Amino acid sequence: MVTFIETLRSPIERKAMATSPTTVLRVPPAVAGVDRDMDMSQHPAAITARGMNFYYGENQVLFDVNLTVPERSVTALIGPSGCGKSTFLRTLNRMNDLIEGTRCTGEVLIQGQNIMEPAVDVVLLRKHVGMVFQKSTPFPKSIFDNVAYGPRVAGERNRAILADLVESCLQKAALWEEVKDRLGESAMALSGGQQQRLCIARALATNPQILLMDEPASALDPASTSRIEDLIGELCANYTIVIVTHNMQQASRVSHQTAFFFEGNLVEVGPTTQIFTSPSQKKTEDYITGRFG
Amino acid sequence: MSTPPLSVTPQPSDVQSLKSVNFISGSDSTIRRRLFLSRVFAWCCRIATYSALAALVALLASIIVNCLGRLNLSFITSVNSVDPAEAGILAGLWGSFWLISLTTLMSVPLGIGSAVYLEEYAKDTWLTRVIKVNLSNLAGVPSIVYGMLGLTVFVRMFDLFGSSAAKSKAINLLGIVKIPLPLGDIILAGALTMTLVILPIIIIASQEALRAVPSSIRTASLALGATRWQTIRHQVLPAAMPGISTGVILAVSRAIGDTAPLIMIGALTVARFCPAGIDSPVKLLTEPQRILQAPMDQFTAMPIEIFHWAKQPGDDFSPVAASGIVVLLLVLSVFNGFAVWIRYRTSRGLKW
Amino acid sequence: MSTARPSMFQRSRSANPKEQLIHVLLLCCALVSILTTLGIVVVLLRSAVYNPGPKTAFFEEVSLGEFLTDTRWKPVERSQLSPEADQGHFGIWPLLSGTLMVAVIASLVSVPTGLGAAIYMSEYAGPRERSFLKPVLEILAGIPTVVYGFFALHFITPMILQPVLKHVFGIEIGLFNVASAGIVVGIMVTPMIASLSEDVLRSVPRSLREAGYALGSTRFDVSMRVVVPAALSGILAAFLLAFSRAIGETMAVTIAGGHKVLFSVNPFEEMRTMTGYMVHQSFGDNSADSIQNKSIYAIGLALFVITLSINIASQWILRKFREVYQ
CATH class of the missing domain: 1.20.5 (Single alpha-helices involved in coiled-coils or other helix-helix interfaces)
Structure with a gap:
């Protein structure tokens, strides 16, 4: 079995495993399109978080988080439940604004602009920073209307343009072939995995540059999960993706860079191979090897 | 390491050029328009909500302005009169008192009993389903239809005993009370009718309260060897009591204000006497035998008197009607204050 | 089992x-x-419909066809020796039109207000504001209907309808009119629509709202393009329940609606409703066997059938709605 997996590994991975002196985890093969040894410094940054602190009322849940997400790459946020990774993700499109009594300090730069500024237009921000949730959230409308929702609220009325957009987004989300003959049917009738890909297509329809994914596959069966993972590999050619996941195998498969959160602190961040084979922090190693979490 | 930035080099046509965006609000005219629309919509909803408050204020203000100069102590110590300056609500007050007391006495055990049966005993048979569907339909039947039921079944008793005016037959109870047959337009008939009106409300509220009691309480009690009824009597009902009493109070307040069924059964609109002649609480103590006679007497009720005054032509009686409304609303707010108090008290005590 | x-x-x-x-x-x-x-x-x-005893029931004297098609209501004993012209007429339409006028006007008042209030309370208001608004609506719902009748007669008509119509449109209207009755019934059922619709709106999962916001929606987009469409059937059920309440409403329309039995669609006319007629007849001193008395039961039956059908429809819709989200 091990040898079979070995054959699937890319040369780069084999090199990484051979060269890293303290391999703590056998890293599964990456999905196509993901280079886990990417040198981040070579890339322009899509998101730069600096000195982020986050509070629910009096309760501080993020402490001085600094993280740079490179353009057109996948960054995985891992860590035990309640470590603040989802909270961090949700600050990137200011979804936390919707929760009463939350407060955030520090800055998040996207395209050189601090999106935490009060003057920032969150509607515009969220159009450019799309989000996919843990539970698939199709609106109780037709498949077409779901994908066309974003452009429609943004004022697009032209049926032909919408139809083109819906088709291209469904194709990008690898759903087109399955649903092209029943675009008018209710999205609620799709399977769980299809619903989640529909939600990805819907997020793509607003033409974002960044996609945030909050455990997008945790409610799905293994087959659907692997389709989503393949999709992430395809999408990262054009989009910057930040994904929160509980599943470390998944993080290691789909991400260029991995960030480990623990108790509200960003413990360690680095190329995925490095985090999974030779983490510099003891905490990271303990978590990755399953001592807690 | 000199690996290329991406392991799979995308085709140039796939790569979307990053268009730069200005996130500062107001930079995008479409979004500016949408946010404006959103704000206008929010204001419309806010205005709709607060117009309900405005209606309430206008309603109370119009009543208070109308009752000024007429509402005084003599208004609640005298009976109705053709002279607006002398008309009072005493007869209606006592009529409502008897009516509501009897209604409560009958509807509360019946209502709670039904709810306990449906929630704790009933199996999912066709009969149970019929009862449950029937309950929600009954709650939507206009109260005036109950009035027709009361008129035919209680007041006239299907004319089985001859005309109600004759009151020829009667059941004699303990030598003190005579229950006429058919009942005729007496308080008992009104209370029976009103019981049926509010029964669905009490049952539905009690069912909800019983459903909110965690089944662990029942299991625990049964595990200690208690019978089903002991479990309900000593564990489930006390736990559900706050919810049940809130429902009962709301139902009874509805009965206090409901007029149509009473008019249908032929309650008096103009009555210059109090039922069984009890016109002060003192008489309840000094002449207790009258307490049993009162339910067999004819009556009027507060909302009926208000209705009568409100539809008098001209403005002579509008201060009287407004004063009656103030008294009615005061009685209602005492009841509802009680419900709020129960809710408040229990929200700090029992919590699951 | x-x-x-x-x-x-x-x-x-x-x-x-x-x-x-x-x-x-x-x-x-x-x-x-x-x-x-x-x-x-x-x-x-x-x-x-049918009296097994020696007496006859209403529909044994008046045909159902006449009841449902005649547009005149003139409850006079048929056996009376009177000229042909004075024979009684028993068409439900004048009373039904009064009732429907009240219910429609009430809906025009209560549907936008109630739905707006429901959206405001579920999508906009914070917990503090809600805890203030909810009791206001409960009080409004708890006020007896006879009080609303007084309000129509002594405030809505003389302080609002009469001055507005006179100064703006130059129309003089009487103290009794269907419009004022409809308006107060509308105020009366607004809390019902608001609280039922709010329950329905709140049962739309929070995740749908978040998904909407994450796609760059404004609050308006989320409310009107996500939440309200998702809750539409439940809201419709609330409207139907309120409509049925308005049809069965008695005291306010009896006080404010007036006495004329009229087949009309003019909201400023004085019109008697079905319930108003029932109250009016029960004050009369007709014997239990008179056609007038029996007509109350016929009208009552019609009222029962109408409200029951609407309620059943509403419950059916509500059950369908709950199946989607529970």
Whole structure:
């Protein structure tokens, strides 16, 4: 079995495993399109978080988080439940604004602009920073209307343009072939995995540059999960993706860079191979090897 | 390491050029328009909500302005009169008192009993389903239809005993009370009718309260060897009591204000006497035998008197009607204050 | 057979006679509601449709066709020796039109207000504001209908309708009119629409709202393009319940709607509703056997059938809605 997996590994991975002196985890093969040894410094940054602190009322849940997400790459946020990774993700499109009594300090730069500024237009921000949730959230409308929702609220009325957009987004989300003959049917009738890909297509329809994914596959069966993972590999050619996941195998498969959160602190961040084979922090190693979490 | 930035080099046509965006609000005219629309919509909803408050204020203000100069102590110590300056609500007050007391006495055990049966005993048979569907339909039947039921079944008793005016037959109870047959337009008939009106409300509220009691309480009690009824009597009902009493109070307040069924059964609109002649609480103590006679007497009720005054032509009686409304609303707010108090008290005590 | 509370009580179904007596007593309590429904049906049918005794029922004297098609309502004894022209007419339309006018005006008032309030409370208001608004609506819902009648007669008509119509449109209207009755009934059912719709809106999962916001929606987009469409069937059920309430509403329309039996669609006319007619007739001193008295039962039956159908439709829709989200 091990040898079979070995054959699937890319040369780069084999090199990484051979060269890293303290391999703590056998890293599964990456999905196509993901280079886990990417040198981040070579890339322009899509998101730069600096000195982020986050509070629910009096309760501080993020402490001085600094993280740079490179353009057109996948960054995985891992860590035990309640470590603040989802909270961090949700600050990137200011979804936390919707929760009463939350407060955030520090800055998040996207395209050189601090999106935490009060003057920032969150509607515009969220159009450019799309989000996919843990539970698939199709609106109780037709498949077409779901994908066309974003452009429609943004004022697009032209049926032909919408139809083109819906088709291209469904194709990008690898759903087109399955649903092209029943675009008018209710999205609620799709399977769980299809619903989640529909939600990805819907997020793509607003033409974002960044996609945030909050455990997008945790409610799905293994087959659907692997389709989503393949999709992430395809999408990262054009989009910057930040994904929160509980599943470390998944993080290691789909991400260029991995960030480990623990108790509200960003413990360690680095190329995925490095985090999974030779983490510099003891905490990271303990978590990755399953001592807690 | 000199690996290329991406392991799979995308085709140039796939790569979307990053268009730069200005996130500062107001930079995008479409979004500016949408946010404006959103704000206008929010204001419309806010205005709709607060117009309900405005209606309430206008309603109370119009009543208070109308009752000024007429509402005084003599208004609640005298009976109705053709002279607006002398008309009072005493007869209606006592009529409502008897009516509501009897209604409560009958509807509360019946209502709670039904709810306990449906929630704790009933199996999912066709009969149970019929009862449950029937309950929600009954709650939507206009109260005036109950009035027709009361008129035919209680007041006239299907004319089985001859005309109600004759009151020829009667059941004699303990030598003190005579229950006429058919009942005729007496308080008992009104209370029976009103019981049926509010029964669905009490049952539905009690069912909800019983459903909110965690089944662990029942299991625990049964595990200690208690019978089903002991479990309900000593564990489930006390736990559900706050919810049940809130429902009962709301139902009874509805009965206090409901007029149509009473008019249908032929309650008096103009009555210059109090039922069984009890016109002060003192008489309840000094002449207790009258307490049993009162339910067999004819009556009027507060909302009926208000209705009568409100539809008098001209403005002579509008201060009287407004004063009656103030008294009615005061009685209602005492009841509802009680419900709020129960809710408040229990929200700090029992919590699951 | 499945039980409401399975297995827990099965074995304690004891031979204890006291326990069994209590079981039977409680069952009798529950049967009262069934008896009530049966009673209503029997009473209405007996006087309106078919009387097994020596007396005749309403529809044994007046044909159902006449009742449903005639546009005149003039309840006069047919056997009276009177000229042909003065024969009684028993067409429900004048009374039904009054009732429908009130219900439609009430809906025009209460549907936008109630839905707006529901959206405001579920999507906009914070917990503090809600805890203030909810009791206001409860108070509004708890005020007896006779009070609303007074409000229509002494505020809505003289302070609002009459001055506005006179100064803006130059129309003089009487003290009694369907519009004022409809408006107060609308105010009366607004809290009902608001609280039922709010419950329905709140049962739309939070995740749908978040998904909407994450796609760059404004609050308006989320409210009107996500939440309200998702809750539409439940909201419709609330509208139907309120409409049925407005149809069965009695005291306010009797006080404010006036006395004329009129087949009209003019909201500023004085019009008697079905319920208003029933109240009016019960004040008359007609004998129990008179056609006037029997006509109350016929109207009552019509009222019962109409409100019951609307309520059943509403419950059916609401059940369908709950199946989607629970």
